[in-house]
Amino acid sequence: MLTSFKLPSRLGTLAVVIAAALFGTTVQATDITGAGSSFVYPVISKWSAAYAEKTGNHVNYQSIGSGGGIAQIKAGTVDFGASDMPLKPEDLAKFGLGQFPDVIGGIVPAFNVAGVAPGSLVLDGPTLAAIYLGTITTWNDPAIAKLNPGAHLPSSKIFVVHRSDGSGTSFNFTDYLSKVSPTWKSKVGEGTAVQWPTGIGGKGNEGVSAYIKQIPNSIGYVEYAYAVQNHLGYAKMKNAAGNVVEPTIASFQAAANTADWKSAKDFNLLMTNAPGAQAWPITATSWVIMYKTPKNAANAKVTFDFFKYAYEHGQDAARALDYVPLPDALVQQIETYWSSEYKM
Amino acid sequence: MSAVYARRRIVNIIALTLSGFATLIGLFFLVWILWITLQNGLPALKLTLFTKITAYADTGGLANAMVGSLIMDLMALLICAPIGVLAGTYLAEYASSTRLGASIRFLNDILLSAPSIVLGLFVYVIIVIPTTELTGGRISFSGFAGSVALALIGLPVIVRTTDEMLQLVPGTLREAALSLGIPQWKLTLQVLMRAAFSGILTGVLLALARLAGETAPLLFTAFGNNFMTVHPLDKMASMPVTIYQYTNDPNPALHAIAWAGALLITLFVLALSLLTRIMFSRKKVSYE
């Protein structure tokens, strides 16, 4: 009977301890916080660990999604947001925000068809769009056969896999389909989540990868790193220049190099369907979004220092994770943008 | 007569066999899922998991996430267990047939099914945004906000079980105590709660089990932290959020750490459940 009375006093002690912890110490000031895109989470956390060892400053980045990143930077709960879709210059101006790219990556169509070797399938934009529209329904469709002369394409039905969660990957993928297929543009359009005409939705890149592996005769799209790590069979694509290219870091780099950054205000440019001869057509980037007149100038300085460090010393870490570092010319343009646009 | 008896016996045997079979089904799924967790988690169960922080990703550990989860889960329990038990007591002992009681019960049942992300969002609006405004962004997301969100998830479970368990305590027990002149509060705390103790404890443990694995409400409240912190007003890492992020990473080494983390959460709740049961098993009271 006594135990029931000891309990409250024990709780009391605990409450005192917690209260002491709450008010006894102060929050560390050199921590900077970022939130947003899950696409860049792996590489930013690598950079953050290296940066912490070098400078002692903590960059705490959490992947809560691009939409979340934009909402949180607007609310001022974080020092920077990261998004897979750029904000329009007029929206940036409205909120007093600026944006710049941080890293580049590729999105690849992956498939699982018995008898077709990984990497041997060739697709082009209109065909891919027709598959995702549900107008091409079998693997031996003439449109696919024409691109793959001599391949043994089965007559089985195509199972289409897409992302179920809102994602920058879907945004870039549907943006590409909109650029190459007028039907896709008018019927579906582009967005982080769209009304898919057909197919099943997997959660995250992992979910899509698992479905592709498990369901015979399926096709899906994932970020390059997931295709590599999960040993998925990826397809080659015919790009805007009419060349068949393989998804490699070199072809992503080619897309980044040929993109017209110079005339893109606030770096508002999507690299899908890039014009370069060797450019991979579904190449994506991610943007960092910050206030031009930050509330906490000291934190903003550290943030710039962090990204400067990442551009200069983070290239190997990025490549190891199957990302593409930004081209030098772009980095210079970003640093000019910092000094001209941001007021510290 | 004997035909009827035989039929009753056969029904009995079939029913009891089926009940044993049901238990086997439950255990089968447990073993299956645990086996998968063990198989994937054990190889990654290394000492560095406990000593290094998540900042180092695949060469790091989960130390900060463990500390964060421990702090937030316990704080959440400290918030929701007393409130939930007292509110459940109110429902069972004071408002079992009043309109207020009925409406609280009804709302409580509805809240059991609230999508946890919605509760997280609610806490974001009532705690995170105001603290951000008040401190100019110095205190925004916090372990404290995370605990409140978790407490909201545990609360309806505790209220529901406490209410049910107290209602099952026979009325004769109340009458006997009251006739001895014991005041109502003593009756409630020392007689009824003790009688219903193991049931209430089950409710608290179920609440803990449920909130310890929650990801969604923490994203917009505790946020997460790649570095170690024990300050409740700091952004805080947690096991479920880390596991969630790691399982969505292309790096297989992180998948392994995620499985190990899941294994640790499961073991943590198991240990706590066993410990509580052992601690309190001697104090069991029978109603007769």
Added chain:
Amino acid sequence: MSALSAEPLPRDTEQRSRTDARHDFVFRLLLRFCALLVLAALLGAALSTLWGGREVLFKDGLHFLFSSDWNPVNDQYGALAPIVGTLVTSLIALLLAVPVSFGIALFLTEIAPNWMRGPVSSAIELLAAIPSIIYGMWGLFIFVPFMASIEPTLSDTLGNIPLIGALFQGPPLGLGLLTAGIVLAVMILPFISSVMREVFRTVPARLKESSYALGSTTWEVVWNIVLPYTRSAVIGGIFLGLGRALGETMAVTFVLGNSYNLTASLLMPGTSISSSIANEFNEAVGLHRSALIALGFLLFVVTFIVLLIARFMLRQLARKEGR
């Protein structure tokens, strides 16, 4: 107690009963405060979803409820597919989990030897402790392929039965409404069975012994004595499980297939309210976000209606029994 004080009491007794009365008053106030706190928290959460979803709810009104057109690009939102998916998966989960939980509780309270009860009940409760993301991973990597391997058999046998046959026809993908329902059933099992087990134990031995003495079998004692005695609490436990099934996100999202196209077959992919929210919330802005929060409010409404129906049915049952 007031009847006792009609007789003059000794001073200290009188004093004590006055202190007791004061303590009782304070205690009651404290309890009431906690209960109101719960009420406030819950109402606040529910109302905040109504507020967050107001744009879509007021713009589309009933159309939001009955349209199955979910198109974020055109900002068109209809919640029919998620509502149907939520109800179907939760119903499957309850149909499977309630009898199994009852069996487990029966086994643990009436049949199992004493040494077995503690460990087995802890083990079953452990199912509640496994993080739902793990259910999702297990579902995605292990259970979905397993279901894919047995679904052809399901379609060939159950698929040919008239009326319910259509429920079991479709390509053997392994994922879909049925798979999600089964995973949910496993997840809510510990909630329902733990409560059942606890309340079965509270049945006074006197009642059970009387029944045994009259020659009842164990099954008859459980069915005729234990279950009626604990019925309200058993239903409470079922609600506990139902609540979890309705609100569960991670595990469902991984195995449901997340398609907004409505189909008759349980083997086809579907979507649910909570998994739609979990899927799209992070990247949603503007009206899309509002629609997702409105979905959260809708889940409150759906639960409200489900509970109302349950309560109505219970009342009918009680009336039939002449209470």
